[in-house]
Amino acid sequence: MRLDIRHWEMLKAINESGTLRQAAYVLGITQSALSHRLAEAERRLGGLLFEREGRKLKETSAGRAMTQTANQIIPALQRAEFDFQQMADNKMTVVRFGVAAYSCYHWLPSFLNIMTKKEPGIKLELVASATQNPLQNLQDGTVDVVLAPGHLAVPGIDYIPVFQDELVLVTHLNHKLAAKSFIEATDLENQDYLTYSKSAQPGFEYERFIRPSGVVPHLVTVVEVTDAIIELIAAGFGVSILSRWAVHSAIKNESVAVIQVGKDGLDLGWSALVRESEPPQSAARTLSNQLAEWF
Structure with a gap:
């Protein structure tokens, strides 16, 4: 890899902030230091990531692909660290869960009561964004289990009838x-x-x-x-x-x-959707089986 993690964090910060000044504030460094970091990344890659439009920075076509990747990998790394801390401190496994198509959670408190008793080592974290883009969120790791209506044959996704x-x-x-x-x-x-x-x-x-x-x-x-x-x-x-x-x-x-x-x-x-790569005894599959049994 030509870029370090600090470069990927920089790409995400600039993409979200729009200016070097604001991105530097978000990252907790000086604007001068961030300018040097950007120049270093572009030197390593051999091309421009951003072009100036007044005070704002606009992604180049090649830079856009890089920032899109940064917007995916940085949150994924942050979630991995958070999950590790949760499991290390509480011996808990965090499973991110969402409902596709419909924003309905009238059933959730009752189900959580059962889950707490049957699987005390699993902690459910609700992901509201899964309602709009369930398969994309599942594939990129934003969510681990999606309760979804209908059926779509999608490579890499397992469907557990609920x-x-x-x-x-x-x-x-x-x-x-x-x-x-x-x-x-x-x-x-x-x-x-x-x-x-x-x-x-x-x-x-x-x-x-x-x-x-x-x-x-x-x-x-x-x-x-x-x-x-x-x-x-x-x-x-x-x-x-x-x-x-x-x-x-x-x-x-x-x-x-x-x-x-x-x-x-x-x-x-309705089915519980999980990544095909999930091991048979994973927390995501355990949650999916509990959903099927409860319903």
């Missing part, structure tokens, strides 16, 4: 569709439809229910937080097709109504 669910239409309690035993795709034609994703997810309602019918909802609005979608629906601002399990709390509180999608319904399986 429980069966269904996709349901979620509406306001007094919505005209709330009285139906099930909906057809044509029922969505005049509806303001809320979705949490900008792109169609394989195995979900658009691919299996909406697109085959050729129906287009009146208005489609992207709201990336599930809880916000539920609040908007409860206030009468549209409808959505979501996981029944994900909206469990809202159903229990009678703040929304749910209706079966299609005459035969739309099933949805």
Whole structure:
């Protein structure tokens, strides 16, 4: 390797700060020392990492790839040190956990009570960012286990079945569709439809229910937080097709109504995702098996 860890830390700091002055402050060194460090890195690599635009530094095309790598490896190293300290001090293994697609945690306290009794050596750390980019976060080590709906065949990822669910239409309690035993795709034609994703997810309602019918909802609005979608629906601002399990709390509180999608319904399986490289007895696989058993 041509660069030392201090150079990678520098790349991350400059990328996040935008100026040498601010990056030097973040790193706890003088601006002059950081300038020398940057010049040294560029000399070792044989090319420019940044170009000046006034007081700001702009990455070169080659430098951009380096800073992207720095933004991945520095947090990974920091997490490794943190995990080591946790395990050395408390004999605990930290497992970073996230829920894909839906931000729902109504079940988490009950599950943690069971985990604490059955696996006292495992500490769960919740990673909220896994909701939006679960596979990427899993592959780069940001998260160790992801509870995810649907199924995607992705190399390097193992899927451990956890429980069966269904996709349901979620509406306001007094919505005209709330009285139906099930909906057809044509029922969505005049509806303001809320979705949490900008792109169609394989195995979900658009691919299996909406697109085959050729129906287009009146208005489609992207709201990336599930809880916000539920609040908007409860206030009468549209409808959505979501996981029944994900909206469990809202159903229990009678703040929304749910209706079966299609005459035969739309099933949805949930799985625990782990890296294929995880050993059979690893804490990540232990947690995944406990999830399957608990659910």
